Amino acid sequence: MTARSANVHQARLLRLLRDLGPQSRVALGDRVELSRSKLAVEIDRLLETGLVVQDGLAASRGGRRSHNVRIAPSLRFLGVDIGATSVDVAVTNGELEILGHLAEPLDVRVGPVAVFERVLAMVAKLRDAGLADHFDGAGIGVPGPVRFPEGVPVAPPIMPGWDGFPVREALSQELGCPVLVDNDVNLMALGEQQAGVARSVRDFLCIKIGTGIGCGIVVSGEVHRGVTGSAGDIGHIQVDPAGPPCACGNTGCLEAHFGGNALARDAVALAEAGRSVELASRLEAAGRLTAEDVSAAASAGDPVALDLIRQGGSRTGQVIASLVSFFNPGLVVIGGGLTGLGHTLLASIRTQVYRQSLPLATGNLPIVLGELGPVAGVVGATRLISDHLFSPA
Template sequence: MTAGPTNAHQALVLKLLRDSGPNSRAGLGELVDLSRSKLAIEVDRLMETGLVVNDGLAASRGGRRSHNVRLAPELRFLGVDIGATSADVAVTNAQLEVLGHLSQPIDVGAGPVVVFEQVLDMAAKLRAAGLAEGFAGAGVGIPGPVRSSEGVPVAPPIMPGWDGFPVRQALSQDLACPVMVDNDANLMALGEQHAGVARSVKDFVCVKIGTGIGCGIVVGGQVYRGVTGSAGDIGHIQVDAEGHPCACGSRGCLEAHFSGAALARDARAAVESGYSGELADRLAVSGTLTAADVADAAAAGDTLAGELIRKGGDLLGQVIAGLVSFLNPGLVVVGGGVTGLGHGLLAAIRTQVYRRSPPLATGNLPIVLSELGSQAGVIGAARLITDRVFSPA
């Protein structure tokens, strides 16, 4: 493992080079607030560790031209985004550019041993493709609450067999590098902050809709995780006291009424009750319905599919309106596997938020779909581990 920075100045230099690309020593000195001589000492120390290299001559600022410096091009990080039904694994360089990305179906209910065998196999395929000899670190997202200080899932409702599993410890041994673990919605927020629609926003919420529903909350440029790591678990806010039972053991949770699984359940129930149309045709052909089927049917004009999306968007919009009233964010990002539902979903969410939240909070509030799609989570995972690797020991 490459040695990390030894002080806050070096850590800031590394993060500036990660986020903004190569820069001259003089330019870095201004951003780090160090004299040219002191900055040169810190950069030389980072070059000795192998984290930083020269990168050609900088543009002239008058007088003798200095060299640009950049993060070592051979540094590689692994980003892992585990969902309930699929996993994404990517290799990035130190500037978090995705060099290779694999995705495959999984069943998170099969347990951590089975899932991580698949994840490690995907990482091995990326290495075999020549994308990495080894990893300087790995970030991992899972679809449940995480005690981030230990890298351990805590009673995740849709992840039987995962409670207390030492994800960070197990993977760091298998990958021979540092590992950080977080909730998948937090990592989606980090990904959007680094390379997506939230690049210039310090305060925003990122709602991830998949088999479950979660929310990454960013305040002052930092993910807010709460005291124990459970902040943002909006899928288990009650929206109907007499509603559907939820995997968490409660009843009427948002997740039980609008998520990928809930959408598929309601679509099938409606068709089996006699509704005919595009969804009925799809069920007859395949024997099953998914959230993607609902999205496709809505796009084809199926009235049931459109109504299911509108109702779900209304419920989600009510919860997001509460977040907007409470947090006053500068942006709301909606992402995850169910965003294939597209602008019909977004319209329903916007209607509820703009209707229910105060005008001062919504007057200049964009509510948008994720730009990064399935790459948001893996980029966020790589951001998480570089935050750790590029911090003083």
């Protein structure tokens, strides 16, 4: 029997052991509505399959001590988080603890074949380090809309050559295991739900601000993807009809104002106009500017850089405020590369949301930075595939 042939009770037990770690039979019985005899049958079946193992004696609660059980330590999941300008690859155990993690710069515009050659080379490095001789499943994140059932990117604005590429099928053949593919910000949301700031929250928004801007929507503990996989594509909400052109073909989108490329563009323009000595010196030294340069200039007290961050945060907060009024979440998590811009960005977003949304929606609404940083996506990827494998057949 494999994980995917588990019944509903076994699937629930597997998820509990994944999320809680080793548990006694008594503790598991307290969490699932099964008689002691039925629980014993289901656990014994899982032990027979090798999906769970005995793990020493549990603490005594009076009477005969029982054994702890845990997810088999031999289980291995692979998480791959492909961003616009970088890729992260990680191996976890069955409890989704990261055993090894690699990150490299990578331009997604080189196309799927070149990207997956690099990904497989990184996977080989992790295997060579002795972290895995097999994978029980893999989750893959890409920075664009995904037709989730087929694992295929759909018309991604910043991913030329990826439209319709069979990511799930191709990688499943290469890796020899089940594969699921999702949008990168959905995986960031799942990561924060699994091991980050959203652990106890059932309804929340996860905003990723990087080269692009997207939103993971979690409703009653489940990711909402929409009919065609484009739910949460907030970077292409128009914030200014007279604004700059966007990669999607429209004008004035949020992403065209405050994605990573937009921030670098505006910083260069201000440096060349002589508005910022700090930015101008960085431009002269490197020949280009990045979001990191804007962050460093702001940290040095440069008013122009600080103003760029405040304006971007305010526009982003304007969009988030509308989402909050519509969705009424219990938490808003902010993640992605541009969170390196720090407290100035977060404060600007908070100010706009609290000012614009109704008090009923914001009265007890935390708006916080994610806890997992660059590993949120790979943790979410392994959560995605383990949810699939630890579900009823």
